[in-house]
Amino acid sequence: MSFKRSNSLSGLSIADHSKDAFLELKRKKDHRYVVFKIDEKKKEVVVEKTGNPAESYDDFLAALPENDCRYAVFDYDFVTSDNCQKSKIFFFAWAPSTSRIRAKMLYATSKENFKHELDGVHYEIQATDPSEMDLEVLKDRAH
Numbered sequence: 001m002s003f004k005r006s007n008s009l010s011g012l013s014i015a016d017h018s019k020d021a022f023l024e025l026k027r028k029k030d031h032r033y034v035v036f037k038i039d040e041k042k043k044e045v046v047v048e049k050t051g052n053p054a055e056s057y058d059d060f061l062a063a064l065p066e067n068d069c070r071y072a073v074f075d076y077d078f079v080t081s082d083n084c085q086k087s088k089i090f091f092f093a094w095a096p097s098t099s100r101i102r103a104k105m106l107y108a109t110s111k112e113n114f115k116h117e118l119d120g121v122h123y124e125i126q127a128t129d130p131s132e133m134d135l136e137v138l139k140d141r142a143h
Helices: 016-028 057-063 101-117 135-142
Strands: 012-014 033-039 044-051 070-079 085-094 123-127
Touching: 012 016, 012 101, 016 033, 016 044, 016 070, 016 101, 033 057, 033 101, 044 057, 057 070, 070 101, 070 135, 085 101, 085 135, 123 135
Parallel strands: 012 044, 085 123
Antiparallel strands: 033 044, 033 070, 070 085
């Protein structure tokens, strides 16, 4: 039996595999990133794509649709100024200006409840244009 917690703001639930994919990224480092989408028919947040640990930030950006909203998490690895290896998890709310108004509204009203389910996110980036998600933005936030 699948247990789904209802999201009171938007009536959305979060699929178990969505939470599992996040934990696999966070704890096991099985994924470099996870892209989530809202299945409007099922009214739940589902995994659309995962990236293997060898994939780059450019691969992640290429996985986001040009004209539709998505949520995503990216595990950003970096080395600090004192040569320590670190990792920070970024949550992205991707809402390109060319996406449907209904989609933008749905993703906007569901974001906080969905993000709340992802325990361990360090930073959030909301973007309507790819330039707002430039790798330099991650570097500035994480360092």
